[in-house]
Amino acid sequence: MGFNFYIGEFKVEVEYEDRSCRKITEIANDVPGAPLNSSGHTNNFCYPGYGVWSNFCKEVGLEGVFYSGSRGNQHLPQYWTDDEGETHDGILSQHAGCVELSEGHYRAFVKAHTRWCDRSLAERERLGFEKTNTDPEPRDYVLARLDWLVFWTRWALDNCKYPSFANT
Numbered sequence: 001m002g003f004n005f006y007i008g009e010f011k012v013e014v015e016y017e018d019r020s021c022r023k024i025t026e027i028a029n030d031v032p033g034a035p036l037n038s039s040g041h042t043n044n045f046c047y048p049g050y051g052v053w054s055n056f057c058k059e060v061g062l063e064g065v066f067y068s069g070s071r072g073n074q075h076l077p078q079y080w081t082d083d084e085g086e087t088h089d090g091i092l093s094q095h096a097g098c099v100e101l102s103e104g105h106y107r108a109f110v111k112a113h114t115r116w117c118d119r120s121l122a123e124r125e126r127l128g129f130e131k132t133n134t135d136p137e138p139r140d141y142v143l144a145r146l147d148w149l150v151f152w153t154r155w156a157l158d159n160c161k162y163p164s165f166a167n168t
Contacts, residue, residue: 002049003095003167007152010098010162031155035147044152048145056145060112065105069093083107091165098166105165106153113146 011025026045034042048056057063064080068090079087082104091099156163 002047003053003092004045004047006045006164006166006168007101007149008044008156008164009160010100010164010166033151034155035151036144037148038141038144044155046145046148056142059142060116060146062108062112064090065108066091067093083111092167096166096168098164101153101156101163101165103157106150106157109146109149109153113143113150116142116146 006026009025013025026043031042031044034044036042037046038048039046053066054063057066064076065088068076068080068088069078076090079089081087082102084104086102086104088102088104089099091105093099153163153165
């Protein structure tokens with residue numbers, strides 16, 4: 001089991017025959033410069049496991065950004081505060097849910113990215129490199145997740161009327 005994450009334009013799309021509803025328009029492999037996500041694609045969505053994402057957030061210092069206000073995370077505050085002093089609900093405080101992305105989110109992701117890249121390569125390899133059946137060489141999945149967050153959040157803030165992060 002895991003999450004389905006989407007970053008982009010908030011736009012409700014209803015499929016009446018399938019009885020389904022989507023909140024974020026999917027973008028598949030057509031934005032120049034988009035990095036490979038942890039799923040090996042360049043699209044604005046990814047599907048990390050619950051435990052994988054939780055461990056990732058703890059490792060890079062984004063636990064409050066994602067889980068503040070979530071049930072089952074009583075050790076975290078109700079809100080997280082960005083570097084401008086603004087408070088926000090955790091992105092995953094409602095699962096399933098959709099939140100507005102802000103410059104505060106972007107700055108938090110960039111800081112986490114910088115902190116991760118500032119670690120020694122040996123430490124990064126020990127903590128973040130994994131090899132799967134589809135990878136010929138070990139890959140830094142922590143960096144892939146951070147690249148995805150930074151790129152798509154900036155893209156959404158620059159290109160969307162309603163920049164959003166949805167989880168289903």
